[in-house]
Amino acid sequence: MSEPLPSVLTVNRLNKAYNVPVLKDFDFDLRKGEVHALIGSNGAGKSTFAKILTGLTPRNSGEILFQGTPFKPSNKQEASAAGINMVLQELNVIPTLTVGENLFLHTLPHHKGIIARKELHQLSKQALTRLGLNELNPDQLADTLGVGQQQLVEIAGALAQNSSILILDEPTAALTGPEIERLFENIQRLREEGVAMIYISHRMDEIFRIADRVTVLRDGHRINTHDTDGVSMDTLVHEMAGDELAERHPHLEIQHRGPGLTVKNLTAKPAVNDVSFSVQKGEILGIAGLIGAGRTETLRAIFGADPKQSGTVFIGDETTPLSISSPTDAVKAGIGLIPEDRKQDGLLLNKSVSLNTTLSTLERFSKSGLIDHRKEFDATVATTDKLELKYDSVEQSVDELSGGNQQKVVMGRWLLCDSPVLLFDEPTRGIDVAAKETIYNALDQLAREGKTLVVVSSDLLELMSISHRILVMSAGKIAGEFTPDDWSQEAITAAAFSEYISTHERAQ
Numbered sequence: 001m002s003e004p005l006p007s008v009l010t011v012n013r014l015n016k017a018y019n020v021p022v023l024k025d026f027d028f029d030l031r032k033g034e035v036h037a038l039i040g041s042n043g044a045g046k047s048t049f050a051k052i053l054t055g056l057t058p059r060n061s062g063e064i065l066f067q068g069t070p071f072k073p074s075n076k077q078e079a080s081a082a083g084i085n086m087v088l089q090e091l092n093v094i095p096t097l098t099v100g101e102n103l104f105l106h107t108l109p110h111h112k113g114i115i116a117r118k119e120l121h122q123l124s125k126q127a128l129t130r131l132g133l134n135e136l137n138p139d140q141l142a143d144t145l146g147v148g149q150q151q152l153v154e155i156a157g158a159l160a161q162n163s164s165i166l167i168l169d170e171p172t173a174a175l176t177g178p179e180i181e182r183l184f185e186n187i188q189r190l191r192e193e194g195v196a197m198i199y200i201s202h203r204m205d206e207i208f209r210i211a212d213r214v215t216v217l218r219d220g221h222r223i224n225t226h227d228t229d230g231v232s233m234d235t236l237v238h239e240m241a242g243d244e245l246a247e248r249h250p251h252l253e254i255q256h257r258g259p260g261l262t263v264k265n266l267t268a269k270p271a272v273n274d275v276s277f278s279v280q281k282g283e284i285l286g287i288a289g290l291i292g293a294g295r296t297e298t299l300r301a302i303f304g305a306d307p308k309q310s311g312t313v314f315i316g317d318e319t320t321p322l323s324i325s326s327p328t329d330a331v332k333a334g335i336g337l338i339p340e341d342r343k344q345d346g347l348l349l350n351k352s353v354s355l356n357t358t359l360s361t362l363e364r365f366s367k368s369g370l371i372d373h374r375k376e377f378d379a380t381v382a383t384t385d386k387l388e389l390k391y392d393s394v395e396q397s398v399d400e401l402s403g404g405n406q407q408k409v410v411m412g413r414w415l416l417c418d419s420p421v422l423l424f425d426e427p428t429r430g431i432d433v434a435a436k437e438t439i440y441n442a443l444d445q446l447a448r449e450g451k452t453l454v455v456v457s458s459d460l461l462e463l464m465s466i467s468h469r470i471l472v473m474s475a476g477k478i479a480g481e482f483t484p485d486d487w488s489q490e491a492i493t494a495a496a497f498s499e500y501i502s503t504h505e506r507a508q
C-alpha cells in the first residue's frame with residue numbers, strides 16, 4: 001500500500017446556520033489528487049459546505065486549513081484566485097454573454113482594458129475541445145444553448161481554471177451518457193495532475209466509479225468517511241437515512257370517502273416517466289424523492305402548467321377523463337397547485353393580503369364589476385384566522401410578511417377556492433417551526449373536510465408525520481409505495497436512490 005497523499009484541505013468543526021443550523025461541527029479532509037464524494041439526502045448541507053469553501057456564503061464558526069494555512073474567502077473571486085473553483089448545482093451561465101465570455105468571465109484576457117477577442121476565442125476553443133464540445137462556437141450567445149450544453153460550458157469554465165481544488169455539485173444532473181463520459185475523462189486527467197476534487201452527487205453508480213473516498217453527511221453532521229472500495233451501497237444508504245422516527249401528527253385516521261384523484265400513465269418528458277397513482281378523498285398522499293426526481297414536474301403536468309406527452313387524470317370515479325391543457329382548465333376542473341416558489345408563481349408581492357387571498361375568487365366579492373370590500377375583508381379575515389396568519393391589517397402588502405405567513409396567504413387563497421383536489425409543492429420549505437405546525441394543522445383540516453391532498457416534500461420526517469401514504473419517485477418513475485406500517489427512513493431513502501444505481505451495483 002502506498003502512503004496516503006498529503007492533505008490539501010482540512011476542515012475542523014465547521015458550523016453554519018441559516019434560520020436553523022445546517023452544518024454542525026462538520027469535519028472533512030481532502031487529499032491531493034483524490035476524488036472525494038460527498039453524499040447525503042436533500043437538505044443535508046452539501047451545497048452549503050461547497051458555498052462556504054468558495055466564498056459564496058460565510059461560516060458561523062470553525063476552521064478551514066487550505067494547504068496548511070487558515071482560509072476564509074470572502075467572495076468567489078478570492079477563492080478562485082487561491083485555486084478553489086466550483087461548478088454550481090444551479091445553472092449560472094449568463095444568457096446575454098457569449099460562450100467564451102461565460103467561460104472566462106473573471107479572467108478575460110485583455111490588453112489595456114480591451115478584451116483580446118482573438119485570445120479569448122483561442123482559449124475558449126481549447127477549453128471546449130477538452131470536453132468534446134468542438135461544434136460550439138465561442139462567439140455564440142449562451143442562450144442559444146440547451147440546458148445540457150449550458151451545464152457543459154459551466155463545467156468547461158471551471159476545468160479551464162488553474163485549480164488545486166475543484167468542487168462539482170451535482171454536475172451530471174442535466175447531462176447525457178456520452179457527455180458524462182467526457183466529464184469523467186477530464187476528472188481522471190485532473191486527478192493525475194494532482195487536482196483534488198469534491199464530487200457531490202446522488203448517482204451512486206458515478207460515485208463508485210470515480211470516487212476514491214466518500215463522506216456521508218446527514219442533517220449537517222459528518223456520519224462517516226469510507227474508502228469507496230471497501231464500502232457497500234447498503235451501508236451508505238443506511239448512513240444517509242438514519243433511524244430517527246417521525247413523530248406522528250395527531251389527526252391521522254383517514255376517513256375514506258371514495259376516489260379523489262386518479263392519474264394514469266403520465267409522461268412529461270424528460271422528468272416524468274409513466275407515473276400512475278390514485279388518492280382517496282380525505283387522504284394525504286406524500287411524495288418523496290431526491291431533488292430532480294420529477295416530483296414538482298409531476299404536479300405541474302397534472303395541473304397543466306407543463307405539457308405532457310401522455311396521461312389521463314380523473315377526479316372522482318374513472319368515467320370521464322379531465323381535459324386539462326392549462327392551469328385555468330385545472331382550476332375549473334377542481335385542482336389547485338400551491339407551488340414551491342411562492343414569490344414566482346403564487347403571490348403578487350406588492351399587493352395587499354386581502355387581494356392576494358381573494359385573487360382567484362374575486363367574482364364572488366364583486367357586484368356589477370365593483371368589488372365589495374366589506375365582503376372581501378370578511379372572507380379574508382375568516383380564512384386567515386383559520387391559518388393563524390399574523391399581519392397588521394388586510395391592507396398590508398404581502399412582501400412585509402415572513403415567509404411562513406406568505407405561504408399561509410397562498411394556502412388561504414386555495415381554501416377560499418374550495419377545490420376538491422390540492423397539490424402542494426414543498427409547503428413548508430424555508431419557514432419556521434411554528435408556522436410549519438399551523439400548515440400541518442391546515443392540511444389535516446382539509447383532509448378531514450374530505451379534500452384530496454398530494455404533498456411533495458424533501459423533508460422525510462415531515463412527510464412521515466403528515467401523510468397517510470407515501471409514494472417515492474426516483475429518476476422520473478414511481479419507485480415505491482409505503483404505508484405507516486411498512487415505512488422507515490431507510491426503506492424510503494433506498495427507494496429514492498434506486499433508479500440512480502447502476503444494474504451492476506444492484507446485481508451485487
Ligand SMILES: Nc1ncnc2c1ncn2[C@@H]1O[C@H](COP(=O)(O)OP(=O)(O)O)[C@@H](O)[C@H]1O
Nearest residue numbers: 018019022040041042043044045046047048049
Ligand atoms: N440561502 C439559504 N437561506 C436559508 N436556508 C437555506 C439557504 N440555503 C440552504 N438553506 C437550507 O439549508 C439546508 C441545507 O441545504 P443545502 O446545503 O442546499 O443541502 P443539500 O445540498 O445537501 O441538498 C436546507 O434545509 C436548506 O433549506
Ligand SMILES: [Mg+2]
Nearest residue numbers: 046047048089
Ligand atoms: Mg445541493
